[in-house]
Amino acid sequence: MKLITNYTYWILNFIGWISFSFFMLTINKISGVEEGNVNRLNYLFMECILCGVLGFILSYLMLFFIENHFKIGEFSKRDFMKLIGIFLITQVIYNLLLWPMLNVPVAYYLKYDMELTLFEKLTNVPHFATYFLVWLFVVFSIKIFHHINIIKLREAKLQTSLKESQLNTLKGQINPHFMFNSLNNIRGLMLEDVDKARQMLTSLSETLRYSLTKDNVTSIALEDELDMIYNYVEISKIQFEDRLxxxxxxxxxxxxxxxxxxxxQMLIENAIKHGISNLKNGGKVTLTTKIEDHILYIEVMNSGRILLHQNGTKLGLKNIKRRLELVYGSRASFSLEEVENKVVATIKIPLA
Structure with a gap:
């Protein structure tokens, strides 16, 4: 963030210098001015203006150095010493110019020459240095705040990029996994029933078309997902026939x-592969969806037991948990439990 080219900053900076000078120089002296002494009040006002304007002009010199030779978050001890050096140079210039400038309103309003000793002038150096220290505090606060926001923005972009990369990786796991199972089914039918194999290939091509068209999206309507589910089930029914x-x-x-x-699809696939396929007489898979308290419930229940899942790779279930975590954080959940010889997989997705 370049303050030196920011017009809003310079307007506020000018107002700040004048206001601070008035507060530090004038406000504590007005009470001591005799009533009706207009010239004294005019002098105090001009003293405030001159101190503020001179500080405003010299602040440009310091800001130029800060923005060209002092990077927030990357400064070294040498840079810090340079900053102290430019601060001291600014104080010398300020005090050398200020006193001759103040002689003008003194002579005009108070009708005498202001002759201060060197010691008296030096005692005012800490007072005027305070102006610049306050200014430095404000400038560095703005710079640090902006630097922190940039870091947060970069981290947010990095996290978004990482999530997108992880989601794409997980999507890449889905398609080969599904393809592997389906092609194995087709291979088993090629020599037994060509018509069924052809029908299975048609359903598989529809499923793959869906997968390819949805590859670059992170969410779809549930009704669109159902179309793909029905194709997948048709493929599976050709293999399992009356068992499914x-x-x-x-x-x-x-x-x-x-x-x-x-x-x-991953829930249905796991229900068939690890549930129905391990039962001699087959079984039933039931897909249920409902909305309660602004939460979408997706439930897949199949005949079988969770113990039958131990021989599987559990890739699909891990995939589901990871995808929910990446998209919804801790607001979504996935559970798998056994209820009366049936395996129930439940996904909860917040709608708001």
């Missing part, structure tokens, strides 16, 4: 809610 029963209980108000793409 699929039911849905979809709340109409949930159809337009936004969810991460292919996250339900």
């Amino acid at each position: 029963h699929f039911e849905t209980n979809i709340a109409e108000e949930s159809l337009t809610t936004q969810i991460p793409p292919m996250i339900i």
